[in-house]
Amino acid sequence: MEEILRLEKVSKIYEPHITALDEVSFSVAKGEFLFITGPSGAGKSTLLNLIFRAETPTSGEIYFEGRSLSSYKRKEIPFLRRKIGFIFQDFKLLENRTVFENVAISLVIQGLNEGEIRRRVVKILERLGLGGRETQLVKQLSGGEKQRVALARAVVNRPRLLLADEPTGNLDSRRTEEVMDIFEDLNAEGTTIILATHDEALYVDRHRRVLVLDQGRLLNP
């Protein structure tokens, strides 16, 4: 199967001597739905940040669609990020902007026309149960609703790879199931997904590959 991502002996050391990741190697096939799990501080978020090129590894190499991330120049990074959706653990939403504006950002930066932006944003919001909330300010939303806005922003521009860092951390069991169904749907449509979670309930019985990280080391490469 064609691979979309490959990590080769990737390490990340924060000065002076905190090893967040220690020679992690694995690859991800196109269309795969991969779980990364492990206790808090295992290195899950660091790993996703490295794949997203929000940080750079201390050593080792990461390849996305066959190209080394270290070969990307500063001006090329935005175009890389348009191919990778990221649902951040702390959402990274603009609290004083509306739901619509937050989701539309991903499309506005690509220069899409207003009609197309409106059509796609409304469609994804409806799909995520946020229809009719377009004009509401994000700061007025609950934690679960913010989570779904973050998810909408990450997938609205149809990324090839979706990274999700604890995407159900603020949701109750019903909303968690709904969000996981959306991930399954996106995956069925061809989006590759890497989901980092410490919640075992998310991946049991799903028959997906699960990588376990502990103290920066991959326990089941």
Place this chain on the structure above:
Amino acid sequence: MTLIRRTWQEFRNAPWAYLTATLVIALGLAVFSFFGLVYFNLVHFTEQVAQELVLNVYLNPGSTKEEAQAVIAELEAYPLVAKVSYLSAEEVLKDLEKLFEEKDLLAGVSLEFLPPVLLVSFKDPFRASQHLKKLSAKIAALPGVYKVQFAKSWLVRLANLKRFLEIMSLAGLALIGLATCFIIALVVRLSLSQRQKELEVLSLVGATPGFIQGPIIVMAALEGAVASFMALCLVYFLKFYLDGVLRDFFPNATGALLFWGRTELIILIAGVILLCVTGSYWASRRYLRY
């Protein structure tokens, strides 16, 4: 979306931050440009006073017009000389009559004993003062010249005063200029730091640096231009007011205070715009996550 629309959106996102920053920059700049004007006017004033100090060349009483012309030609050949005025013995007598109220004092003075005078003014009196001794000795040796006199002590005092004013004003101006630059840089940085998260999010969702920084830089340029305009208008009205005050103090004064010339205005405005733009560029760059 065009850059203009995005710039308008940028302003709408943080209107108070931009308006406050513009006002603070305008006030800082007004202080700087006002003290700049004080400096230029003081230096100009000393130069004006120095212009009035002239070299007096007394010709032999009864000198012919040809002898006077030869001395005038010699003086005019000197590059620092601005103007040579000839006062005949009759005009000298008239001046003396104006000077002394006691008419009897001049009753016995014959025109034959009064020397005609050449009044020499200089383009740059302070520079000329360094050469006056040599020049006066040369002129004194010319045929027909009786005596050469100049107010060197006054010129030296004025030159020293001008130098003192230059050092004090320039040092003060440099300090105010540095403070103004610091204020502008700080205000620009603070107004952007409020939007750190927004810039970070934009860079994380795939916006290019040009997309994020373009409107910020245009807004910074506008901020600098508007602040400069406001500051210069304020200083101009202050100068206008001071002109009136000075006329009340010195009723015989004819000139007005100097204002910035076109070149200085362009340099000042361009400098502020450049400072705002570079400040905004580097401040916003800090928050981009690439």
